[in-house]
Amino acid sequence: MLRSCTAGLRSLWALRGRREGAARLSADLQPARRLFSTEKAVHKDWALPNPSWSKDLKLLFDQFMKKCEDGSWERLPSCKHTCTYKSEDFKTYFLDPQLVEGEGLSQAQLFTRGFEDGLGFEYVIFNNNDEKRTVCLFQGGPYLQGIPGFLHGGAIATMIDVAFGSCAAISGGAVMTANLNINFKRPVPLCSVVVIHSQLDKLEGRKLFVSCNVRSVDEKTLYSEATGLFIKLDPKKSST
Numbered sequence: 001m002l003r004s005c006t007a008g009l010r011s012l013w014a015l016r017g018r019r020e021g022a023a024r025l026s027a028d029l030q031p032a033r034r035l036f037s038t039e040k041a042v043h044k045d046w047a048l049p050n051p052s053w054s055k056d057l058k059l060l061f062d063q064f065m066k067k068c069e070d071g072s073w074e075r076l077p078s079c080k081h082t083c084t085y086k087s088e089d090f091k092t093y094f095l096d097p098q099l100v101e102g103e104g105l106s107q108a109q110l111f112t113r114g115f116e117d118g119l120g121f122e123y124v125i126f127n128n129n130d131e132k133r134t135v136c137l138f139q140g141g142p143y144l145q146g147i148p149g150f151l152h153g154g155a156i157a158t159m160i161d162v163a164f165g166s167c168a169a170i171s172g173g174a175v176m177t178a179n180l181n182i183n184f185k186r187p188v189p190l191c192s193v194v195v196i197h198s199q200l201d202k203l204e205g206r207k208l209f210v211s212c213n214v215r216s217v218d219e220k221t222l223y224s225e226a227t228g229l230f231i232k233l234d235p236k237k238s239s240t
């Protein structure tokens, strides 16, 4: 596995520099895009295949894209910078106006999208609105190593948080993580693909309870299980 990861690393480095040329422009305006962005400009969509995606990831992606055809599932597009859920609402209600107006946010980018193609978090999230659940297809690259050959637990926790965040935000709008509980059951091999199945279990006032499991592509290995609590932000309260 380590050998294949090293080979993967070599080809990943070869990919550097080609990234901006990769046309992952989000011309395909899907319903989810309207949900997740209030921006007028067309932004690059990072939740689309790039050359670093493994066969497994591409195969799963294609399977889920097929499921999108009847409208039961939708792919959630992902931008790197300001394209968060109702980001204008966030700016209006929750952020320090000086930070928004000044240059403070100009360098900001979504943590999980800050790596070169294939080196960090490669993922796409699909949403099933009727069933209140999402599926995140995630390939963790070599820069996410913890114990040699395996993904860092913090990287797994990050992806779980992102998957939960999307699942909760779809029902709750502007939400924040209040609690995460993760049981790590098996280590995740570096550069492998895992599937994060998240579910909104309960909505109680401003509280959204979510749970997930992280499994191998063949579903035989259960890597982690987690629960989370997200709180719908109250515009009357300041976050700072």
Ligand SMILES: CCCCCCCCCCCCCCCC(=O)SCCNC(=O)CCNC(=O)[C@H](O)C(C)(C)COP(=O)(O)OP(=O)(O)OC[C@H]1O[C@@H](n2cnc3c(N)ncnc32)[C@H](O)[C@@H]1OP(=O)(O)O
Residues within 6 Å of the ligand: 084, 085, 161, 162, 163, 165, 166, 169, 173, 174, 175, 176, 177, 178, 179, 205, 206, 207, 229, 231, 232, 233, 234, 237, 239
């Ligand atoms: C940001 C997302 C945007 C969406 C984008 C979507 C697409 C893009 C994908 C990227 C997705 C990235 C996802 C990253 C998501 C973060 O990483 S968020 C960052 C990490 N989290 C934080 O920094 C949160 C810090 N905590 C806080 O700011 C505040 O505690 C909170 C969470 C806003 C809650 O404060 P509050 O609004 O004053 O709520 P409060 O009145 O204290 O509590 C409300 C209720 O919740 C309960 N509660 C609150 N905290 C807890 C707790 N820890 N345990 C148990 N109960 C609790 C209270 O007891 C209360 O219960 P009831 O009395 O109503 O029964």
